[in-house]
Amino acid sequence: MTHTGVFFIPSSPNAPNILGPLTERLRSVYGDEAIPIGRWGLEHKLMRDTPSCLPASAHAPNPAPRARYVQFLSMTNHPKLGFVYASEDDEQTQPSPPTAATEAGMGKTESGMIMSAVPIASSSEIFRHFVRCCEPIWCHRHTVTVTGTVYDVGDFRVRLGEVRQTQPQARPRGTIMEIEWRGPSMIAAALAPVSSSLGHDGQNRDVLAMDVDGDIDAAMETPYIPTEAEIQLEYEQMSNLIREFWTKIYNQNDSTNKQLPATTREAILIPDVGRETKQRISQRRQPGWQERENRRRRKRREAIALDRSWGGFSEKQQQQQDDEDEDVDAGVDLARQYMELFRFNR
Known part of the structure; x- marks a missing residue:
């Protein structure tokens, strides 16, 4: 889980591409601290439901139907995942009695959109299905790609790129x-x-001490679980820190910054940001979570041992897969931020 902020500068006739000036500004402000470490890219596809041919008055006394979207995003920094962002069903916007799902924070979203992280192959297949089978109902509005460079600047990682439709x-x-x-x-x-x-000998070593039954040692249990207020406070503090970093680069009051246009859009504390993170932390606050987690990991170790005995994955490969499963929601907040910017009100 990381804190991110995305800033988009639309092109204009006077400044069609400011990637060069912005890169020079980054290097002039941070000098040798800005270290290029590689390339990166992403692709965003937007689909919208076909608008009604009837005027808004034809739906009276009911409100006119709102536009509904399905967005697809793939990023090189999360190469194995595809992100699908879809409008909620209209039925879900109606009041309903509280259930276990809503009490856990999984009910109606603030943005009216539902985020799903799926394998990249599944995301591509879903998009092809929409284009091939749902064209009369859904239309492909645009595809946007970004290519650029990644920089390490102290405790920050900066990705700069050109947006092209x-x-x-x-x-x-x-x-x-x-x-x-x-x-x-x-x-x-x-x-x-x-x-x-x-370990130093190349063997897998458990980070937390395990007893003979495979349970986590009581002296080395999970770290402190923050409260809802502490989580929100950290999000606000990190957003201020990210915005301050951006202001140092993109400051219109600076006389050396005249090459950069004044129009900019940002996506930091957007609706539903941190939704999955808050749900996972809420689960860890529930009584008995530690015991359930111990049982799950013990069963997984047993499955790894059985699979290895039958010539399956090695323990190292299984551990890598386990780590990927833990981080399946790592990029959902970043995906939300990009999709909020790339929808372009189409």
Whole structure:
């Protein structure tokens, strides 16, 4: 889990592409601290339901139907996952009696959109299904791609890239900067999985001490679980820190910054940000969570041992798969931020 902020600068006739000036500004402000470490990219596809041919008055006394969207996003920093962001069903917007799901914070979302992280192959197949079988109901509005460079700047990781629309027609859209905080985080520490690491001899060593029954030692239980107020406070503090970092680069009051246009859009504390993180931490507050987690991990170790005895994955490969399962929701907040910016009110 990381804290991120995304800033989008739309292109204009006077400044069609400001990736170069923005990169120079980053290097001039932070100098040798801005270390390029590689390339990155993403692709965003937007689908919208076909608008009604009837005027809004034809739906009276009921309100006119609202536009509904399905968005698909893939990122190189999460190469095995595809993110699908879809409008909620209208029936879910109606009041309903409280259930166990709503009490756990899984009811109606603030944004009216539902986020799902699926394998990248499944995401591609869902998009092809919409285009091939649902074209009369849903239409493909546009596809946007981003390519750029990744920089490490102290405790921050910065991704700078050019935004280009490839469908329905090729055209520049602007420049985007993603700022990721990689420093200390109380939320990340609370969500750290009980994983294993390699020792000096190359063997897997459990990070937390295990007794003979495979249970976690009581002296080394999970770290402090923050409250709802502490979680919200950290999100606000990190958003201020990210915005301050951005202001140092993109400051219109600076006389050396005249090449950069004044129009910019940001996505930091958008609706539903941190939704999955808060749900996972809420589960850890429930009584008996530690015992259930111990049983789950013990059964998984038994399954790993049985699979290895039959020539299956090695323990190291199984551990890598286990770590990936733990981080399945790692990029959902970042995906929300990109999708809020790339919808372009279409």
